[in-house]
Amino acid sequence: MPELPEVEIVTRSLIPILKNKILTNFWTSDKNLRSQLSDYECFILTNKKVKRIFRQAKYLILELDNSWILIHFGMTGKITVSKVEQKVFIANNKHVHCSFQAEDNFLYFQDIRRFGGLYFVERSDEKNLFDSQLPFNFGIEPLSEKFNENYIYLISRKVNMPIKAWLMKGIIAGIGNIYASEALFRAGINPNAKTKSLGIIRMSRLVNSIKFVLTEAIRSGGSTINNYSNIDGEAGNYAKKHMVYGRKDKFCLICNYMLDTKYIAQRSSFYCKKCQKF
DNA sequence: CCGTAGACTTGGTGCT
DNA sequence: CAGAACCAAGTCTACG
Known part of the structure; x- marks a missing residue:
């Protein structure tokens, strides 16, 4: 789902599913992605509310209180959403590498080539996320007016x-x-x-x-x-x-x-x- | 600093 | 029909 349009489409469709929902039940596989949520991050993410869902560059970003989850899809990353928990799906699909619950929905992140990644970032000072020193290269948004x-x-x-x-x-x-x-x-x-x-x-x-x-x-x-x-x-x-x-x-x-x-x-x-x- | 080559990874496709 | 060879939506690093 790599480039801007594909991430944008996924982001827009996740807004009604995730907005103002409480996140619980984070799970990660034992395979490495480019970046995977740690056990500690899964723990402190539990019971946080999603305030905003947006796309920046090729990242899907979930804004929480003073922190963000960034999801990059690499070449083969994909999110699926289900109203019921898919235990059999996870057990039988070796490419599911992260899952969590957003109240009435269950989300699954699959990535065949594992070039994608999940990042948890906490606000470290008064600055906005995008002013701080993050290891992300966002670039200028091509659909913005500044891009001319x-x-x-x-x-x-x-x-x-x-x-x-x-x-x-x-x-x-x-x-x-x-x-x-x-x-x-x-x-x-x-x-x-x-x-x-x-x-x-x-x-x-x-x-x-x-x-x-x-x-x-x-x-x-x-x-x-x-x-x-x-x-x-x-x-x-x-x-x-x-x-x-x-x-x-x-x-x-x-x-x-x-x-x-x-x-x-x-x-x-x-x-x-x-x-x-x- | 600038620009290029290699690395990571799994799977699909078309050929021998 | 098995198997080698090549190709793939993306970045990060190491080197000259």
């Missing part, structure tokens, strides 16, 4: 790496391989173009493409490549609308030229040589 062509142009003037590598570094929150590829195609920018070589006009097109692609993906229920589904187990429809991602050896939907694939920053990149000249 002037901003992206200014911070990219000395960047020598390919634009696609830069997009996936996390400076812009929530963009991964799928939406970097799709946004660059719609902006007509070659993924290999040097970032600093792109002028304000190109950057403006890129900003608009990023906002468009992310918004459309959220509207379509996200991109399901293999694992992703929403909390009701339904796949997203946006993968059907991908113009380039995953379309190896297929033809460009605009100009009918054969699409190219190339490794950039150790990720497969899909693009059209003819439509993405800059």
Whole structure:
């Protein structure tokens, strides 16, 4: 459920399920995730109330009193919700790594590849969580007003790496391989173009493409490549609308030229040589 | 400081 | 049909 749209969809659907609910019965598997709740954290989390549920970058965040639970889905993380306790499900599914109860709902975090993680963070001073020194790289939110062509142009003037590598570094929150590829195609920018070589006009097109692609993906229920589904187990429809991602050896939907694939920053990149000249 | 390569991990797919 | 080989939504680190 990796990129911004997928996390956003899950977050929105968890709001009515978790808002103002008391959390109990935390359980964790003995397998390591990137980060797992400790026994002590499970203990002190018990009986805390969820005040707010929101997404920041690719993290789902549950705000409690002076503390937060951050959930990252890695590549294959998934949350399922049930009205009844699923003891058999946990026993038979080796990929469930955390569960807890929110009054009338039971939540299960599954992660096949275990690149995801759960983090418990307590407020250590008067500052807001996002002003404090956390080991999380949130980046700027691409759907915020602050994210515009002037901003992206200014911070990219000395960047020598390919634009696609830069997009996936996390400076812009929530963009991964799928939406970097799709946004660059719609902006007509070659993924290999040097970032600093792109002028304000190109950057403006890129900003608009990023906002468009992310918004459309959220509207379509996200991109399901293999694992992703929403909390009701339904796949997203946006993968059907991908113009380039995953379309190896297929033809460009605009100009009918054969699409190219190339490794950039150790990720497969899909693009059209003819439509993405800059 | 900047940019790249490797590491972590399990499973699906298409080939020999 | 078993098995090797390659690929995958993401980041964090180590090194030049």
